[in-house]
Amino acid sequence: METLYYILxxxxxxxxxxxxxxxxxxxxxxxxxxxxSAKIVKExxxxxxVTDYEELLTSPMLPSVAIIAPAxxxxxxxxxxxxxxxxxxxxxxxxIVVNDGSKDDTVxxxxxxxxxxxxDYFYNERIPTQKVRGxxxxxxxxxxxxxxVDKENGRKADAINAGMNVADSEYFxxxxxxxxxxxxxxxxxxxxxxxxxDKKMVAVGGIVWLVNDALxxxxxxxxxxxxxxxxxRVQVIEYFRAFLLGRTAWSAINGLLLISGAFGLFHRxxxxxxxxxxxxxxxEDMELVMRMHVYMRDRKEKYQVGYIPEPLCWTxxxxxxxxxxxxxxxxxxxxxxxxxxxxxxxxxxxYGVLGMLSYPYWLFAxxxxxxxxxxxxxxxxxxxxxxxxNWPFFFALLLLVYTFSTFFSIFAIYTQEKSYYKYxxxxxxxxxxxxxxxxxxxxxxxxxxWALKGNFDLWRNKNVGWGNMTRTGFKKK
Numbered sequence: 001m002e003t004l005y006y007i008l009x010x011x012x013x014x015x016x017x018x019x020x021x022x023x024x025x026x027x028x029x030x031x032x033x034x035x036x037s038a039k040i041v042k043e044x045x046x047x048x049x050v051t052d053y054e055e056l057l058t059s060p061m062l063p064s065v066a067i068i069a070p071a072x073x074x075x076x077x078x079x080x081x082x083x084x085x086x087x088x089x090x091x092x093x094x095x096i097v098v099n100d101g102s103k104d105d106t107v108x109x110x111x112x113x114x115x116x117x118x119x120d121y122f123y124n125e126r127i128p129t130q131k132v133r134g135x136x137x138x139x140x141x142x143x144x145x146x147x148x149v150d151k152e153n154g155r156k157a158d159a160i161n162a163g164m165n166v167a168d169s170e171y172f173x174x175x176x177x178x179x180x181x182x183x184x185x186x187x188x189x190x191x192x193x194x195x196x197x198d199k200k201m202v203a204v205g206g207i208v209w210l211v212n213d214a215l216x217x218x219x220x221x222x223x224x225x226x227x228x229x230x231x232x233r234v235q236v237i238e239y240f241r242a243f244l245l246g247r248t249a250w251s252a253i254n255g256l257l258l259i260s261g262a263f264g265l266f267h268r269x270x271x272x273x274x275x276x277x278x279x280x281x282x283x284e285d286m287e288l289v290m291r292m293h294v295y296m297r298d299r300k301e302k303y304q305v306g307y308i309p310e311p312l313c314w315t316x317x318x319x320x321x322x323x324x325x326x327x328x329x330x331x332x333x334x335x336x337x338x339x340x341x342x343x344x345x346x347x348x349x350x351y352g353v354l355g356m357l358s359y360p361y362w363l364f365a366x367x368x369x370x371x372x373x374x375x376x377x378x379x380x381x382x383x384x385x386x387x388x389x390n391w392p393f394f395f396a397l398l399l400l401v402y403t404f405s406t407f408f409s410i411f412a413i414y415t416q417e418k419s420y421y422k423y424x425x426x427x428x429x430x431x432x433x434x435x436x437x438x439x440x441x442x443x444x445x446x447x448x449x450w451a452l453k454g455n456f457d458l459w460r461n462k463n464v465g466w467g468n469m470t471r472t473g474f475k476k477k
Contacts, residue, residue, distance in 0.1 A: 012383070012388075019372060019376060022364075022372060023401070025364075025365075026365055026369070027404055029361065029365065030404075030408055032249075033245055033246055033249040034245055034408065034411055034412075034415075036248075036249040036252060037244065037245040037246070037248040037249045037309070037415070038245075038415050040248050040249070040252055040309055041244070041248060041309045041415065041419050042419070044308075044309050044310065045419060048310075051191070053089075053184055053187045053188070056187055056190075056191065056194075057089060057090070057091060057187060058091070059194075061194065062090075062091060062092050062190065062194075063092065063169075063170045063171055063190060063193060063194075064092045064093075064094075064168075064169035064170045064171070065090060065092060065093050065094070065169055065170070065171045065172065065173055065186055065190070065265070066093075066094040066095075066096055066163070066166075066167035066168075066169040066171075066172045066173070066268070067085055067088075067093065067094070067095045067096060067172070067173045067175060068096050068098060068159075068160050068163030068164065068167065068172050068173065068174055068175070069081070069082075069085065069095070069096070069097045069098065069163075069175050069176065069179075070098050070100050070156050070159035070160055070163070070176070071097055071098065071099050071100065071102060071106055071159075072099075072100045072101070072102055072106075072153075072156070072159075073102045073103060073104045073106060074102065074104075074106050075102070075104040075105050075106045075109050077316075078097075078106050078109050078110055078113075079109055079110070079113040080216065081179065081180070082095070082097060082110065082113070082114065082146065084179075084180050084181060084220065085097075085175075085181060086143060086145060086146060087183060087220065088181055088183055088184075088185065088186060089183045089184045089186075089187060090186040090187060090190075092169075093145055093186065094145055094147065094167065094169060095145050095146050095147065096147045096148075096149060096163045096166055096167060097110065097146070097147070097148050097149065098149045098151060098159040098160070098162050098163045099148070099149065099150045099151065100151060100153050100154065100155070100156065100158065100159040101130075101151065101152050101153025101154070107148075107150055110136075110148055111136070111148075114138045114140065114143050114146060114148070115138050115139045115140045115143070116136040116137065116138055116139075116146075116148055117136060117137065117138075117139060118134045118135065118136055119135055119136065119137050121135040121147075121166070123135070123165060123166065124165055125165050126164070126165055126272050126276075127161040127164060127165060127272060127275070127276035128161075129151065129154060129158050129161050129162040129165065130151055130152040130153065130154035130158050130162075131151060131152045132149060132150070132151045132152075132162060133150045133151055133152065134149075134150045135147065135148070135149050135150075135166065136148040136149075136150070147166060149162055149163065149166055154279065155279065156261065156277075156284060157276075157277035157278060157279050157281075157284040158277075158279060160174055160276075160277050160284075161276045161277050164268060164271065164272060164276060167268060169268060170267070170268060170269075171190075171193070171265055171266060171267055171268060172265075172266055172268045172271070173186065173189075173263070173264065173265045173266075174261060174263075174264045174265075174266065174285070175262060175263050175264075175313065176261065176262045176263075176315060179208075179262055179263060179313050179314060179315045180211055180216065180220070180221050180313070180314040180315070181263070181312065181313055181314075182221075182311070182312045182313070182314075183220070185206065185312040185313065186265070188206070188308055188310065188312060189204050189206060189265045189308055189312065190204075190265075192204060192304075192306040192308070193265075193306070196304060196306075198302055199302045199303055199304045200267065200270070200296070200301065200302065200303045200304070201267065201303070201304050201305075201306055202266065202267045202270050202271075202292050202296060202303050202304070202305060203259055203264060203265065203266045203267070203289060203292060203305045203306070204259075204264070204265040204305075204306040204307065204308065205247065205251070205256065205258075205259035205260060205263070205264050205265075205305075205306070205307045205308070206263055206264075206265075206307070206308040206310065206311075206312040206313060207239075207243040207244060207247075207308070207309060207310055207311045207312060207313070208239065208243055208260050208262045208263050208311075208312075208313045208314070208315060209224075209236070209239055209240075209243070209311045209313070209314055209315075209422075210227070210232065210235055210236045210239055210314065210315060210316070210317045211224070211314035211315060211316055212227035212228075212229070212232040212236075212316055212317050212319065213225050213226075213227045213228050213232070214314070221314055223424070224314075224422045224423060224424075225423070225425070225428060226423060226427075226428035226429075226431045226432050227317070227319075229319055230435060230438070230442070230443075231317075231318070231319055231320065231321065231324060232317045232318075232319055233431060233432060233435040234435050234438075234439050234443045235317040235318075235324070236317070236432065236435075237409050237412065237413065237432060237435060237436055237439065240409075240412035240413060240415075240416050241408065241409065241412045243260075244309065244412060244415060244416055244419075245411075245412055245415065247307055248307060248309040250307075250358065251305070251306065251307030251309075253353050253357070254304055254305060254352075254353060255353040255354055255357055255358035256289070256305050256307060256358075257286060257289060257290055257293075257338075257354070257358050257359070257362060258285065258286040258289055259285060259289050259305070259307075260285060260313075261284065261285030262313060262315050263312065263313035264285065264289075266288075266292075270292060270295070270296075271288065271292065273295070274288070274291050274292050274295040275291065276288075278291075281334060281337045281338065281341075282330045282333050282334045282337070283330075283331070283333065283334015283335060283337055283338050284334070285334075286334055286335065286338045287334070287337070287338045287341065289305065290338055290341070290342045290345075291342075292305075293305070293351070293354055294342065294345075294351070297350065297351055297352070297354075310420070311420060311422065321446065325446070325450050328447060328450040328451070328454070329450050329453060329454045329457070330454070331454075332450065332451045332453075332454025332455065332458075333454045333457070333458050335362070335366060335367060336367065336454070336455060336458055337458070339359070339362060339363055339367060342359070345359040346359055346360065346363065347359075347360060369451075370448045370451035370452050370455070371452070371455075373448050374448060374452055380394075401440075402440050402441075405439075405440045405444075406436055406437050406439075406440065409436035409439060410433060410436050413429065413432050413433060413436065417429060
């Protein structure tokens with residue numbers, strides 16, 4: 001019995017002191033991230049006011065860019081999305097859509113809409129991929145920038161590698177084919193590359209936001225609205241926090257470990273030299289960025305991973321818990337795999353900010369958080385059953401955590417609205433604010449569960465592939 005009380009006392013001390021300091025660390029880091037990001041966004045907006053993008057568009061020094069868009073069962077949106085890519089304002093551009101063995105009529109929809117025909121094309125397989133069944137171009141000169149690749153299924157990483165093999169550009173952009181890209185997105189993405197000086201800009205990311213229930217006309221975003229469903233609205237807030245606040249802050253110190261697979265720009269030869277996208281991880285976007293960091297640092301080359309704190313890419317969010325849970329499950333597995341592969345970074349001064357700050361933060365704040373939360377809940381149930389809970393202190397602490405979480409989300413909404421004013425109706429902001437208040441109670445427990453399940457399934461080596469996301473399609477005007 002004494003041993004049991006001794007163990008219980010140790011657990012109580014851990015959760016009273018250890019978890020307290022962990023919570024202080026998390027909250028403090030969020031506050032720093034929020035205000036650093038807000039300052040960076042403000043400075044960026046000032047720079048944009050004096051930048052002449054028309055002059056940049058006609059510059060003979062404009063690097064060549066190939067957009068690589070993997071497509072898997074995208075029949076609902078393939079035509080509009082290709083149209084959107086072809087309408088981008090960038091003179092030195094190629095659009096490469098890679099059909100990764102779709103089981104629906106994605107290929108036929110593209111052939112019919114863009115008058116495609118199969119061509120003889122030299123396929124330089126610098127990175128091994130699944131078999132390419134055919135490469136298509138359009139008979140219509142208006143679509144001369146388009147190349148459509150049809151290949152056997154090999155998952156997203158294999159599709160992007162095939163696109164890199166087809167491309168001949170200096171940079172390639174990795175985007176999801178279900179995205180809507182702002183017309184001047186690549187002019188803004190290329191600007192830090194042209195201003196990098198003696199540093200090689202190996203990758204540039206941009207803000208990805210959600211377009212559910214927005215109005216789309218011929219592949220162009222007309223009006224953004226707060227999604228009607230709670231599931232989509234809460235993801236909008238998540239994206240505000242992650243892209244507008246989190247990644248903006250990390251990019252300021254060249255400590256960005258992740259550029260979204262939905263929208264990123266990479267130096268093609270560096271990506272190929274580093275080995276391209278890996279097939280044996282579901283976190284291929286994060287893994288490639290981390291590998292490129294290691295590749296450049298091991299060679300002691302000057303480089304940078306940049307970031308544009310502006311909404312340049314819009315995509316459709318999962319609109320039911322089953323699909324969303326599958327997505328978050330894969331994200332968790334991808335994070336774990338990447339942290340495991342590059343564990344040599346952990347507090348390793350050789351990797352600078354990455355090793356001493358970025359990697360430890362991802363480990364403690366991203367990976368460990370669900371375990372701390374779940375452990376805290378189980379411990380609370382135990383001490384409640386034993387009658388050892390200080391209820392006034394418990395409710396005060398619960399209110400503090402809830403208030404902080406809600407405040408951080410509302411701050412993200414406020415920063416977005418003040419900087420970019422994308423939601424023009426008051427009811428949209430009100431709906432997002434109410435969603436932020438409900439998120440910690442209704443939604444966050446599910447996120448914790450999906451993260452724990454991702455860890456558990458990885459440990460028992462349960463395989464989860466790319467998976468399907470059923471699209472509802474964009475609203476059209």
